[in-house]
Amino acid sequence: MQSETKSRVDxxxxxxxxxxxxxxxxxxxxxxxKDAVLGTYQALPKQTTKLILLDFSKVDxxxxxxxxxxxxxxxxxxxxxxxxxxYGLSPHFQKVFTMVGITKxxxxxxxxxxxxxxx
Amino acid sequence: xxxxxxxxxxxxxxxRLPSRLGYEKVAMSTAAAVAKLMGFREDRVEDLKTAxxxxxxxxxxxxxxxxxxxxxxVVLSAGPGALEVKVIDDxxxxxxxxxxxxxxxxxxGEEDPRGMGMFLIQALVDEAEWVAGANGKASYVRxxxxxxxPSQ
Numbered sequence: 001m002q003s004e005t006k007s008r009v010d011x012x013x014x015x016x017x018x019x020x021x022x023x024x025x026x027x028x029x030x031x032x033x034k035d036a037v038l039g040t041y042q043a044l045p046k047q048t049t050k051l052i053l054l055d056f057s058k059v060d061x062x063x064x065x066x067x068x069x070x071x072x073x074x075x076x077x078x079x080x081x082x083x084x085x086x087y088g089l090s091p092h093f094q095k096v097f098t099m100v101g102i103t104k105x106x107x108x109x110x111x112x113x114x115x116x117x118x119x
Numbered sequence: 120x121x122x123x124x125x126x127x128x129x130x131x132x133x134x135r136l137p138s139r140l141g142y143e144k145v146a147m148s149t150a151a152a153v154a155k156l157m158g159f160r161e162d163r164v165e166d167l168k169t170a171x172x173x174x175x176x177x178x179x180x181x182x183x184x185x186x187x188x189x190x191x192x193v194v195l196s197a198g199p200g201a202l203e204v205k206v207i208d209d210x211x212x213x214x215x216x217x218x219x220x221x222x223x224x225x226x227x228g229e230e231d232p233r234g235m236g237m238f239l240i241q242a243l244v245d246e247a248e249w250v251a252g253a254n255g256k257a258s259y260v261r262x263x264x265x266x267x268x269p270s271q
Contacts, residue, residue: 031140061144063172068233071225078226092165099242100235101222 005036026058029066057088143175173236182208212251212258
């Protein structure tokens, strides 16, 4: 019933010339998404990955278990000295991320272009 | 269906879900459909969907302990100015509400990253109460989301 979470990573360069790892998610982000969210993140090389962009533009449903996975990712990224940004959330999930405090640790942007311009 | 907002008659819709994660989306969709018929704004429908989903997940995980032999009942009662949702499980009910989640504590490993469902429910609807069932069964959470008063 829960739609499988798909994820992939694109390596791109910001207009300022910084390498950025974009984690693109698709489907639901829920308790079954651990591999797609944390597994994909943990496969990134810690030494060279400093900027991470989370793409939620193809995600329709995020529940509290999915939010907890995003927080776990933020904890690991903070411990590794990485900065995390996100884009593509619906207005509702922008509100939810703000309510739970995620926006203190991950800047939210409406789209990839706006996010990259800020990096 | 336009004009439904002005002519809401008391109506009850019931859904019964298996205690299997993912099936909360059935309750979400049903609640959204009822709320749209009542004339709720799109942003309030989204609030309701998340609150109902979290209530169902709590009922499945904590009330029914993911026992698929037990079901979660969802009763949506549409009234003239509000939608009430009861999510019923076979658990003993809550012993008390958990503290509000603290992102700083979570980030510093002092608090479990999980545990935000009840906070979201309370934040997204107008009323939320958890009621322990008699004899340790049929506990429920009752949510109320109100229609905005008509603008003049």
